[in-house]
Amino acid sequence: MNIIILGSGTVAQTLGSAFIQLGHQVAISAREASKAEAQQWATNSGGAVLAFADIPDTADIYLNCTAGMHSLAAIATIGAATLAGKILIDVANPLDFSQGFPPTLSICNDDSLAEQIQRALPDTKVVKALNTVANSVMVAPGVVPGTHHLPIAGNDADAKSVVSELLQSMGWQAEQILDLGDIGYARGTEMYLALWVRMYGKFQTPNFNLQWQIGA
Amino acid sequence: MNIIILGSGTVAQTLGSAFIQLGHQVAISAREASKAEAQQWATNSGGAVLAFADIPDTADIYLNCTAGMHSLAAIATIGAATLAGKILIDVANPLDFSQGFPPTLSICNDDSLAEQIQRALPDTKVVKALNTVANSVMVAPGVVPGTHHLPIAGNDADAKSVVSELLQSMGWQAEQILDLGDIGYARGTEMYLALWVRMYGKFQTPNFNLQWQIGA
Numbered sequence: 001m002n003i004i005i006l007g008s009g010t011v012a013q014t015l016g017s018a019f020i021q022l023g024h025q026v027a028i029s030a031r032e033a034s035k036a037e038a039q040q041w042a043t044n045s046g047g048a049v050l051a052f053a054d055i056p057d058t059a060d061i062y063l064n065c066t067a068g069m070h071s072l073a074a075i076a077t078i079g080a081a082t083l084a085g086k087i088l089i090d091v092a093n094p095l096d097f098s099q100g101f102p103p104t105l106s107i108c109n110d111d112s113l114a115e116q117i118q119r120a121l122p123d124t125k126v127v128k129a130l131n132t133v134a135n136s137v138m139v140a141p142g143v144v145p146g147t148h149h150l151p152i153a154g155n156d157a158d159a160k161s162v163v164s165e166l167l168q169s170m171g172w173q174a175e176q177i178l179d180l181g182d183i184g185y186a187r188g189t190e191m192y193l194a195l196w197v198r199m200y201g202k203f204q205t206p207n208f209n210l211q212w213q214i215g216a
Numbered sequence: 217m218n219i220i221i222l223g224s225g226t227v228a229q230t231l232g233s234a235f236i237q238l239g240h241q242v243a244i245s246a247r248e249a250s251k252a253e254a255q256q257w258a259t260n261s262g263g264a265v266l267a268f269a270d271i272p273d274t275a276d277i278y279l280n281c282t283a284g285m286h287s288l289a290a291i292a293t294i295g296a297a298t299l300a301g302k303i304l305i306d307v308a309n310p311l312d313f314s315q316g317f318p319p320t321l322s323i324c325n326d327d328s329l330a331e332q333i334q335r336a337l338p339d340t341k342v343v344k345a346l347n348t349v350a351n352s353v354m355v356a357p358g359v360v361p362g363t364h365h366l367p368i369a370g371n372d373a374d375a376k377s378v379v380s381e382l383l384q385s386m387g388w389q390a391e392q393i394l395d396l397g398d399i400g401y402a403r404g405t406e407m408y409l410a411l412w413v414r415m416y417g418k419f420q421t422p423n424f425n426l427q428w429q430i431g432a
Binding site for chain 1: 362394428
């Protein structure tokens with residue numbers, strides 16, 4: 001598949017490298033394609049770098065791995081027409097570190113980043129996924145023991161099936177992937193980050209995840 | 217022990233009955249002690265009912281099981297002097313159902329109910345606990361399989377030890393109780409409710425909980 005990742009930071013690079021190892025064609029992206037860390041990744045991985053403004057409408061899947069507070073600006077630069085009819089996996093969280101640690105969420109409680117992106121891109125199939133685990137867990141779920149879970153949310157069932165298959169190609173088992181429902185359910189998974197950042201401080205490793213235990 | 221529970225709803229009644237079965241003296245409470253559902257519970261369980269304004273300073277442990285949006289008003293009626301030097305287990309979540317389902321949180325993101333209560337009661341040892349599970353799980357953690365977790369938070373280590381012992385008397389194992397840190401950590405566990413309410417809709421049972429799985 002041809003995969004274009006919005007963003008060029010650690011999450012974009014980690015997912016990009018994993019997709020390349022799975023045989024996909026991958027580009028990461030930034031405001032300027034000349035960005036040093038992005039070009040370094042491309043040299044090391046065999047991937048490409050695009051400027052947001054130059055992202056084409058030809059990819060099979062797009063992922064939003066920009067910092068959540070900047071996602072809507074990046075998407076505005078790319079344009080709704082480019083992403084119309086496409087699957088966009090929204091991996092970002094609207095974490096605001098401007099007041100230090102712990103971060104707050106710049107969108108919270110009665111809205112979510114994923115919902116705002118879906119409203120900005122009404123013809124795009126937005127699927128929230130992977131935002132509840134560290135990048136090390138995203139691409140190698142086996143680093144965490146147990147049948148831990150990955151919640152996903154989105155309005156389009158076919159798009160969620162495609163995303164589920166992509167996740168399974170990275171090592172997630174079908175029973176680990178929990179389809180919560182429509183994109184509104186992303187609100188719960190983004191707000192979970194407030195707990196995630198605190199557990200990260202306690203566990204002193206990013207390699208953790210939650211597993212739902214369900215009784216009668 | 218002598219235990220006084222702020223509130224008279226389902227959570228107050230369920231915890232109250234569990235404490236009575238463990239041999240403790242228990243009173244639940246409401247704005248008016250004559251409240252019918254509270255008196256009914258007292259008749260059935262052997263517990264007592266108090267008006268908020270009549271709550272004495274003689275209990276060993278207090279629990280806040282009021283609806284989160286009304287907790288601070290109830291505490292103001294009781295008065296900071298009554299609760300000074302005491303342990304108050306804050307079980308409540310600031311769920312706002314005024315706009316329907318799913319609820320929002322009336323306090324969120326840069327503050328939490330537990331922190332507001334601690335600020336209103338500076339001489340009380342506030343411990344956030346039990347707010348991440350349904351009342352059926354609070355008093356019988358074995359209804360959920362696995363070594364699922366109960367996060368607690370508070371500024372006073374001795375108070376957290378007392379709370380941990382009380383939890384263990386209800387069936388929680390020591391390894392299930394996760395002491396996150398100071399009362400500020402309650403923010404993460406309250407915001408987790410945004411995910412909890414959505415998982416409740418998915419699982420169609422309140423008898424679930426999260427278990428942290430931790431890798432290397």
